[in-house]
Amino acid sequence: MKKIAILAATALVACQSPSDENTSNEETTMKYAEDIHSFSRPNEAVVKHLDIALDVDFDTEIITGVANWTIESAEGATEIVFDTDQLNIEEVSTNDGGVVEFTLGEEDEVLGIPLQVPITSETKNVTIKYSTDPGAKALQWLEPSQTSAKTHPFLLTQSQAILARTWIPCQDGPGIRFTYNADVKTRADLMPVMSAGGNPTELSADGSYSFEMPQAIPSYLMALAIGNIEFRAIGENTGVYAEPNVVDTAAWEFGDIDAMITAAEELYGPYRWGRYDIIVLPASFPFGGMENPRITFATPTILAGDRSLVSLVAHELAHSWSGNLVTNATWNDFWLNEGFTVYFEQRIMEAVYGREYSEMLASHSHEGLIDQVNEFMEEAPNDTKLAIDLTDRNPDDGVTTIAYDKGYHFLRLVEETVGRERFDAFLKNYFETHAFQVMTTERFVDLLTTDLLTEEEAGQINVQDWIYGTGLPENAPEPNPARFVAVDQAAEAFLADGSFEPRDVTNEWSSHEWMRFIGKVGNITSEQAAQLDAQYHFSQSTNSEVLAAWFQPTIRSGYEPVNPVVEDFLINVGRRKFLTPTYKAMIESGKKEWAVEVYEKARPNYHAVARETMDDLLHGEEQ
Ligand code: BES
Numbered sequence: 018m019k020k021i022a023i024l025a026a027t028a029l030v031a032c033q034s035p036s037d038e039n040t041s042n043e044e045t046t047m048k049y050a051e052d053i054h055s056f057s058r059p060n061e062a063v064v065k066h067l068d069i070a071l072d073v074d075f076d077t078e079i080i081t082g083v084a085n086w087t088i089e090s091a092e093g094a095t096e097i098v099f100d101t102d103q104l105n106i107e108e109v110s111t112n113d114g115g116v117v118e119f120t121l122g123e124e125d126e127v128l129g130i131p132l133q134v135p136i137t138s139e140t141k142n143v144t145i146k147y148s149t150d151p152g153a154k155a156l157q158w159l160e161p162s163q164t165s166a167k168t169h170p171f172l173l174t175q176s177q178a179i180l181a182r183t184w185i186p187c188q189d190g191p192g193i194r195f196t197y198n199a200d201v202k203t204r205a206d207l208m209p210v211m212s213a214g215g216n217p218t219e220l221s222a223d224g225s226y227s228f229e230m231p232q233a234i235p236s237y238l239m240a241l242a243i244g245n246i247e248f249r250a251i252g253e254n255t256g257v258y259a260e261p262n263v264v265d266t267a268a269w270e271f272g273d274i275d276a277m278i279t280a281a282e283e284l285y286g287p288y289r290w291g292r293y294d295i296i297v298l299p300a301s302f303p304f305g306g307m308e309n310p311r312i313t314f315a316t317p318t319i320l321a322g323d324r325s326l327v328s329l330v331a332h333e334l335a336h337s338w339s340g341n342l343v344t345n346a347t348w349n350d351f352w353l354n355e356g357f358t359v360y361f362e363q364r365i366m367e368a369v370y371g372r373e374y375s376e377m378l379a380s381h382s383h384e385g386l387i388d389q390v391n392e393f394m395e396e397a398p399n400d401t402k403l404a405i406d407l408t409d410r411n412p413d414d415g416v417t418t419i420a421y422d423k424g425y426h427f428l429r430l431v432e433e434t435v436g437r438e439r440f441d442a443f444l445k446n447y448f449e450t451h452a453f454q455v456m457t458t459e460r461f462v463d464l465l466t467t468d469l470l471t472e473e474e475a476g477q478i479n480v481q482d483w484i485y486g487t488g489l490p491e492n493a494p495e496p497n498p499a500r501f502v503a504v505d506q507a508a509e510a511f512l513a514d515g516s517f518e519p520r521d522v523t524n525e526w527s528s529h530e531w532m533r534f535i536g537k538v539g540n541i542t543s544e545q546a547a548q549l550d551a552q553y554h555f556s557q558s559t560n561s562e563v564l565a566a567w568f569q570p571t572i573r574s575g576y577e578p579v580n581p582v583v584e585d586f587l588i589n590v591g592r593r594k595f596l597t598p599t600y601k602a603m604i605e606s607g608k609k610e611w612a613v614e615v616y617e618k619a620r621p622n623y624h625a626v627a628r629e630t631m632d633d634l635l636h637g638e639e640q
């Protein structure tokens with residue numbers, strides 16, 4: 018076999034000047050980390066820039082694309098490998114070879130199909146003509162009836178973790194960054210937005226739009242949404258996109274966004290991406306939010322009418338540093354993206370809404386973590402490790418509260434051990450020094466122990482155990498929110514003798530106190546459920562979190578008046594975080610038939626990633 022020199026990875030290193038938004042190429046000797054979830058071999062040949070033309074056809078539910086990649090290769094490299102999944106590759110050409118003969122490798126159930134393209138030392142551009150499959154996993158095509166206004170169809174993409182390859186042939190690993198320009202052509206009555214600059218605020222005459230992304234991003238942040246959407250400005254560099262009947266509500270709900278950005282910048286340095294907009298998607302979007310650069314994708318289930326669920330926006334905004342700027346090298350390092358982001362989210366929430374408020378969020382995180390650790394320690398203890406091993410698994414398996422909440426608790430412990438001043442200085446420097454680069458768990462541990470912690474502090478924290486061990490270490494911080502004291506007393510009073518008469522107390526309660534209350538009353542009888550519902554009308558709550566929390570005790574208690582509400586919710590909302598516990602409650606309380614029946618009606622409204630999880634839950638091995 019011919020020897021191939023290893024390519025010195027060109028890491029995009031941010032300019033030192035905080036006022037300069039641009040990035041420049043700088044050679045480093047770092048090589049790309051091994052990524053078990055991509056067929057690409059970036060140390061031999063790697064993409065640097067993408068010029069892409071996308072023709073989006075709502076009738077056939079097919080995107081026809083021409084992806085022109087600018088590449089760099091190591092001496093002696095004879096091919097470049099792209100990831101594809103469900104793509105129909107029509108033709109591949111290169112700048113020096115004209116139309117070339119490409120090879121599609123063997124299909125892997127999780128990873129898809131490698132596309133191998135022959136190159137020479139002269140090859141600088143590879144052009145791939147292709148089309149997507151109507152069932153492409155990243156794409157969700159919605160009928161007008163599945164949108165809020167019910168008048169126009171909608172398309173949204175979800176590329177994280179490894180679904181970008183189902184709509185763009187790409188080197189689909191988080192460690193590979195590229196800039197991009199895109200031309201999008203679609204129906205003239207619909208407007209597209211992308212994770213890029215140039216998002217329109219008005220319809221063009223002919224359905225053609227151009228986008229430009231000058232900051233290098235990994236493929237999982239490629240994003241496109243198209244629908245009957247309108248724009249409302251919030252601040253000078255912030256705004257919201259949503260369907261016409263939602264956009265004003267959304268603009269009000271996110272009214273604190275500029276304050277959040279200011280708080281974030283004060284903590285960890287400048288926001289490096291230009292604009293920050295949010296698009297509120299139809300309710301079948303599978304996640305709460307997705308941190309697509311310059312435009313967060315969000316579920317409408319956070320529009321509570323009282324700004325009480327906007328920590329999700331703080332979370333996605335925080336990813337503009339943790340994740341989008343300093344990126345997990347592989348999906349085994351996912352906790353670096355999410356754990357940091359939960360920590361940063363809470364710091365933003367504390368700065369904007371006060372410590373009492375953010376401690377309620379921390380407490381939800383703590384409770385969720387304890388439940389998850391207990392569950393996993395029985396079934397899959399290795400999945401309680403921060404440094405998870407996803408070999409031969411879908412990276413989606415790593416999306417659990419461990420990465421988020423164990424990660425958060427670890428960072429909070431570090432903060433509490435060294436004090437805020439030192440920790441904040443360390444983090445600010447971390448985001449600056451590693452901007453537009455990847456981070457591995459090992460490297461982070463190394464930085465932490467050399468740049469921040471004394472030996473004694475590292476020992477006190479027991480860093481190794483936190484990162485590489487299972488379970489929840491005993492020194493985990495325990496948030497203790499003052500605002501939950503009265504809530505817990507009220508719950509106890511109710512459980513003791515039904516004497517719960519808390520109207521005067523509860524006037525001040527936010528949805529977080531209510532969620533805690535519902536969680537605390539726990540296992541109730543259907544009579545108790547009826548009593549609470551008569552008093553507090555939980556079944557009519559317009560707050561998605563309160564409603565989803567309410568489903569837990571009521572489904573399990575057999576309180577039937579909640580059933581139509583549950584059905585309606587499951588059919589309309591596709592957010593996986595709500596679906597999983599709700600279907601689980603149905604199954605675990607002996608109502609699997611009902612669950613399957615509702616799922617049959619609801620499934621067409623779910624995105625592929627939610628379908629996969631629910632298929633497993635409802636039709637997988639017997640529970
Ligand atoms: N990046 C994630 C969503 C994600 C993770 C999608 C992994 C696919 C694979 C996003 O930032 C996120 O964490 N969303 C959460 C919100 C949150 C406030 C914890 C969600 O969707 O619930």
Ligand code: ZN
Nearest residue numbers: 332336355358
């Ligand atoms: Zn996140």
